[in-house]
Amino acid sequence: MPEPVLGILALYLNEAKQLEEKSVYQKMIVEGSRIGLDVFVFTPADVNPGKELIHALVYDPKSGKWSRKWRKFPNMIYDRCRIQRSERFQQLLRFRSRYHHLTFLNRPLRNKWTIHQTFSQKSRFRQHLPETMLYQSTADLQKLLKHSSVIYVKPINGTGGRGILRIERLQSAKRRFDIQGRRQDRRIIAPRKVTLPRLESIVRQWCLGGQYLVQQGIPLRLSSGRFHDYRMLVQKNGQGIWELTGMAGRVGAANSVTSNLHGGGRAVRAEKLLKEWLGSEDKAEKAMKTAEKLGLEAAVFLEDSFGALCELALDLAIDREGRIYVLEVNPKPAREVFARSGDMATYRKSLLRPLEYALWMYKNKNTPSSAKTVEE
Ligand SMILES: Nc1ncnc2c1ncn2[C@@H]1O[C@H](COP(=O)(O)OP(=O)(O)OP(=O)(O)O)[C@@H](O)[C@H]1O
Ligand SMILES: [Mg+2]
Known part of the structure; x- marks a missing residue:
């Protein structure tokens, strides 16, 4: 045969x-x-x-x-x-x-804003979303800055930490803001302090020619001064069931407001980083369990909403209290983070799972549903 x-x-x-x-x-x-x-x-x-x-x-x-x-x-x-x-x-x-009629293991997902809106429909997920708006005018910026002393500005279709700004309202000087980020070519923009009118004009310029989100910033600065987050990979296995493949920590380069590996970030074991960040093994374990459940349910929900998926990587921000936020979901994830954190078993598993799933699908003649529209 x-x-x-x-x-x-x-x-x-x-x-x-x-x-x-x-x-x-x-x-x-x-x-x-x-x-x-x-x-x-x-x-x-x-x-x-x-x-x-x-x-x-x-x-x-x-x-x-x-x-x-x-x-x-x-x-x-x-x-x-x-x-x-x-x-x-x-x-x-x-x-x-x-060739839409062919059997695809995975269909394309949508932009960050559509995903955010889709998750927002469910209270199950809403509690794990940073406050987010589609940037339309400086009024949005002001509104978000009222609730949140740190905000991120990022393109709805961005990848690799490109075109991202971090803005922090300074406690010491009223109506002054610290602003830093990465340009479209990933070059670092050194931190500088600006007034509100200057900030508004910078953000307006930044968001020209594309659609951008403004988002509540989650406090993720480590004692070293670097920013960090977590990459979690969930995949369908050889029985067609969603399963956690692994989770890794990412620590950003010095002076970088993003933790992406392509931007000079470092990959580390999630367990170790999380234990240091939350202060105990118990808390770290609990957060990992919560994250796993969230990731698996998110994958099922997105597949229901947008069509077939075989894997999903979630960029997770976990604050000092152990609250988990989904910064972003990636339907075409790189797996290098596992190899670079020294977790070769997870790296290999991450390559094998889509293949085992494909075999399962072929044997079961199980054609995943094609793209469906979300119910309003
Ligand atoms: N709301 C936020 N609070 C704190 N940090 C954030 C926030 N949004 C983004 N970041 C930081 O910026 C990084 C990049 O953001 P995000 O994952 O949304 O876009 P992207 O990296 O460009 O996409 P991709 O992961 O596909 O490369 C995150 O990994 C995180 O380090
Ligand atoms: Mg990301």
């Missing part, structure tokens, strides 16, 4: 046809071949629609070489494409809509 085939849908980064995660895909192909799943990689640019064939990127574990082969459409598709400002992304949107 031929093996079931999984196609990893990716996007080239540039004209040279480079792939961001090629080494990750290579590991997945090797794992796949061990468990009886034939895995190849392709991009919308490699599809020949007339012939219904794909000029796929295949990797041979025996020779250790990548090559191109013409392949039929796979039984299932694992979509790893993230937003890109390019014609390639437009081509991806056309591919997704033209």
Whole structure:
């Protein structure tokens, strides 16, 4: 019997046809071949629609070489494409809509604002959301600054800690604000102190040409002065059931208001960091249990709201009292945080699970529901 085939849908980064995660895909192909799943990689640019064939990127574990082969459409598709400002992304949107009837392990999720609004419908999740508004005018900024002495401004479609501002109302000087952040190219903006009118004008400029959120800042500064948060990965397993894969801590670079690894952040074991932060092992364990339950329920809820998912990474902020906030959810998560924190078992599990889930789905001929709209 031929093996079931999984196609990893990716996007080239540039004209040279480079792939961001090629080494990750290579590991997945090797794992796949061990468990009886034939895995190849392709991009919308490699599809020949007339012939219904794909000029796929295949990797041979025996020779250790990548090559191109013409392949039929796979039984299932694992979509790893993230937003890109390019014609390639437009081509991806056309591919997704033209081949919507194919079996996808995961469908695209929505922007940060839509996700926030969707979570807000349920009190179960509302208690874990920082106060958030879609920035429309300086009135929104003022409104949020009344309740919260720290706020974050971030693009609704941002990734990798790009275009994020942190604003802090200074206790010492009335109506003065400390402002720092990262530009779109991730360059750090050094902290500076400004008046309210200056702050309003900076934020107005910052939010030109895109949609931005203003969000209550959760206090996450460690005694070292660095900011931190947690990355939790939940995935469907080989029985089609959501399960926690792991959680890791991220400690931001010096002078960085974000903790993203791409911005110079460091990955650490969640248990250790959380114990130090909350002051006891008991409190850390309790917070981890609460986070796990939250992550699993969030995954089920988002899947119900937007269509099939096979994994979800939650960026969690946990304050000193152990209250948990969801900063963001990522449907196409990188797994490097586990390898970089030294947790290789979790890293390997994170690569294996989507493959085991694909096998389960194939055997059960279980087609996940296609995108549904949210009930108002
Ligand atoms: N409300 C907040 N309070 C405290 N810190 C925040 C807040 N929002 C964002 N941050 C910090 O900024 C980082 C980046 O924010 P966020 O995860 O929302 O966007 P992103 O990183 O650009 O997206 P991605 O995780 O896909 O790369 C967070 O990991 C966290 O360190
Ligand atoms: Mg994030």
